[in-house]
Amino acid sequence: MSVIHQSKYSLTGGIHLPENKSQSSVTDLQICPIPEQLMIPLNLHAATDAKAIVNVGDQIKFGDNIAESTGIISAMIHSPVDGQIAEICNRPVANRSELDELVLIINCNNDCNNSTAATENPKIDWFDQKPEQLLETIKLAGIVGLGGAGFPSHQKLDSGRLESHTLLLNGAECEPYISCDDLTMRNYGCEVLEGALILARSLNCQIIQIAIEDNKPEAIKTMASAIEQYQQSSPFNVELEVIEIPTLYPSGGERQLLEIVTGKQVPSGSFPSALGYTVQNVGTTLAVYEAVVFNKPLIDRIVTITGDAVARPGNYRVIIGTPIRYLLEFAQWDESKCETLIHGGPMMGFPIADPDRPISKISNCIIASSAEEFPKPLPEQPCIRCGKCAEVCPASLLPQQLLWFSKSGEIDKAKDFKLLDCIECGACAYVCPSQIPLVDYYRFTKGELRAQSAAKVKSDKAKQRFDFRNQRLENEELAKQLLRDEKAKQRAAKKKNDSVDPNKQAVADALARVQAKKKAKLKGNRDV
Ligand code: SF4
Ligand code: SF4
Known part of the structure; x- marks a missing residue:
C-alpha cells in the first residue's frame, strides 16, 4: 500500500507565484569550505540573546559550548571549529532592524575539523532513551527552528508534548527561490525520517505525517522510499505517511499547513497543539537526528544561494558564522551585476546592506539579484x-x-x-x-x-x-x-x-503592729 496520500483540503486564500526554484535545486548539494574567520551572532531573532561564556584569547575546540542560553526562550551556541576567540563585539548582522548585534569572532585553526566530521562517529543507540532525555539532548545541542523563525526547538516540543498526537513535518517550502528543504529531503531522506522518529518519541506521538508540495516530486519519492525501508525493519509501531499538498503560497506557514492537512483552522491566539499537532521543519529534524545520533550540536545548516548575480547557484552546507561574502564568492558571485542582496525569500525575507554579515542559524537563503530580476517597486x-x-x-x-x-x-x-x-x-x-x-x-x-x-x-x-x-x-x-x-x-x-510610697507603707505596717500588740495586751488583762 502506498504511503503517499494527496491532501483533501486547501488553504484559505493564497496565491500562485513564479517558483524560480530550479536555478538552485537542480545541482547537487555542496559543502562550503571553512573560512579563516567566523562571526557568530548571539541573537536568535525569535528568542533572547545567548550570553558568551568565553573570553578573548580563549582556545576553543569543535563543539565547545561558547554561549549559554539566557532564559526560557533562548538556545546555546557551540563552536563549529577548533580555533581562538579573537573578539567579542557589536557588528552588523543579517537582521531586519539593521541594528548591530553582539557577535563572537573566531580565528579558525588551519587544520580545524570539518563540520560534517562528527557524523562519521559511531552511532548512538537512542531507542531506549526516555522522552525527557531526548529533549535534554536537543536542548544541549542548541537546536532552533531552521525554517526561518529560529524558535528554540526544545521549548516548542516541551510545550506541545502533552497535547500532541501527531508530528507534522513541514516540507512545503512554499517561498519562491528557496530549495534548501527540498535538497535536505532528497539528500538525507533516511536521516530526516529517523529524526522524525526521535521527535515523535520525545512527544509521545504515534503518527508522523510529512507534508510536501507537489512541485518536489523527487523529495516526495525519497521520503516515501525512506518510510518503506523503515517499515521493513520497524522497531516501533508508528503510523507514517507522506502527504502531497498543492503548490500554493503560503502553504508552508504552520497554521496554513495544518489547514491543508486537517481541513481545520488553528483558533486565533492558539498553537497547533490545539489541534493535537506539533509541526517541525525538515531541516530542524535533520539537526535533531545529528544531535541525538552523533552528539553533534547545531553548528551548520543548508543554505540556498541563488539569483542572477551568482554563476553557481545551488545549495551549500555551511557552518554558522561564515561571512555571506565568502559563501557568495564560493558560488561565483558577480558583485558588479548584483543590485540587491536578500536574506530569506523574496516574500518574507529582507534586504541586507552588504555581504559582510554572517550566516546564522536562521539563514535559509541568500538571493543575489540583478536589477532586472527584482525591479524597484513603483510608487x-x-x-x-x-x-x-x-x-x-x-x-x-x-x-x-x-x-x-x-x-x-x-x-x-x-x-x-x-x-x-x-x-x-x-x-x-x-x-x-x-x-x-x-x-x-x-x-x-x-x-x-x-x-x-x-x-x-x-x-x-x-x-x-x-x-x-x-x-x-x-x-x-x-x-x-x-x-x-x-x-x-x-x-x-x-x-x-x-504610686505606692515605701515610707508610708512602713509607717502603716508599724501602726498595724502596735495595734496588734495593744489588742493582745487587753486580751491578756481580761484573762487574769
Ligand atoms: S500579510 Fe497578513 S494581511 Fe497580508 S495576506 Fe498575509 S496574513 Fe493576510
Ligand atoms: S487597492 Fe490594495 S489595499 Fe486597497 S483594497 Fe485593493 S488590494 Fe487592498
Whole structure:
C-alpha cells in the first residue's frame, strides 16, 4: 500500500507565484569550505540573546559550548571549529532592524575539523532513551527552528508534548527561490525520517505525517522510499505517511499547513497543539537526528544561494558564522551585476546592506539579484478598495481595514481586527494594484502594539510596586503604633506600682503592729 496520500483540503486564500526554484535545486548539494574567520551572532531573532561564556584569547575546540542560553526562550551556541576567540563585539548582522548585534569572532585553526566530521562517529543507540532525555539532548545541542523563525526547538516540543498526537513535518517550502528543504529531503531522506522518529518519541506521538508540495516530486519519492525501508525493519509501531499538498503560497506557514492537512483552522491566539499537532521543519529534524545520533550540536545548516548575480547557484552546507561574502564568492558571485542582496525569500525575507554579515542559524537563503530580476517597486498609490487583498489573505483578515487603522494610528482597532494573526506573508501586497507596501504598515503597527503592551506591563509593575510600598508603609505605621501602645501600657503599669510610697507603707505596717500588740495586751488583762 502506498504511503503517499494527496491532501483533501486547501488553504484559505493564497496565491500562485513564479517558483524560480530550479536555478538552485537542480545541482547537487555542496559543502562550503571553512573560512579563516567566523562571526557568530548571539541573537536568535525569535528568542533572547545567548550570553558568551568565553573570553578573548580563549582556545576553543569543535563543539565547545561558547554561549549559554539566557532564559526560557533562548538556545546555546557551540563552536563549529577548533580555533581562538579573537573578539567579542557589536557588528552588523543579517537582521531586519539593521541594528548591530553582539557577535563572537573566531580565528579558525588551519587544520580545524570539518563540520560534517562528527557524523562519521559511531552511532548512538537512542531507542531506549526516555522522552525527557531526548529533549535534554536537543536542548544541549542548541537546536532552533531552521525554517526561518529560529524558535528554540526544545521549548516548542516541551510545550506541545502533552497535547500532541501527531508530528507534522513541514516540507512545503512554499517561498519562491528557496530549495534548501527540498535538497535536505532528497539528500538525507533516511536521516530526516529517523529524526522524525526521535521527535515523535520525545512527544509521545504515534503518527508522523510529512507534508510536501507537489512541485518536489523527487523529495516526495525519497521520503516515501525512506518510510518503506523503515517499515521493513520497524522497531516501533508508528503510523507514517507522506502527504502531497498543492503548490500554493503560503502553504508552508504552520497554521496554513495544518489547514491543508486537517481541513481545520488553528483558533486565533492558539498553537497547533490545539489541534493535537506539533509541526517541525525538515531541516530542524535533520539537526535533531545529528544531535541525538552523533552528539553533534547545531553548528551548520543548508543554505540556498541563488539569483542572477551568482554563476553557481545551488545549495551549500555551511557552518554558522561564515561571512555571506565568502559563501557568495564560493558560488561565483558577480558583485558588479548584483543590485540587491536578500536574506530569506523574496516574500518574507529582507534586504541586507552588504555581504559582510554572517550566516546564522536562521539563514535559509541568500538571493543575489540583478536589477532586472527584482525591479524597484513603483510608487505607492491610494487604495481603490478593490478587495483583492482580502481574497488572498490566508489568515482571513481584512488587509484594507488593517491598512486604514495602521495609517490612522488606531492601533487598538487594528488589534480588534486581529492584526496579530497576520503572518506577514505579503500575499496581499503582491496582488495590490496600488503597490501599497501593506506588510510594512502592519509591521510598524505591530511594533506599536508591542511597545504599548510593554508599556502596560511596565506601568502595571510600577503600580504593583507603588501599592506594595504603600502597604509596607501602612504595615510599618501599624507596627509602630502597636509598639507605642505597648510602651504606654507598660508606663501606666509602672506608674501605678510607683504610686505606692515605701515610707508610708512602713509607717502603716508599724501602726498595724502596735495595734496588734495593744489588742493582745487587753486580751491578756481580761484573762487574769
Ligand atoms: S488590494 Fe490594495 S487597492 Fe485593493 S483594497 Fe487592498 S489595499 Fe486597497
Ligand atoms: S500579510 Fe497578513 S494581511 Fe497580508 S495576506 Fe498575509 S496574513 Fe493576510
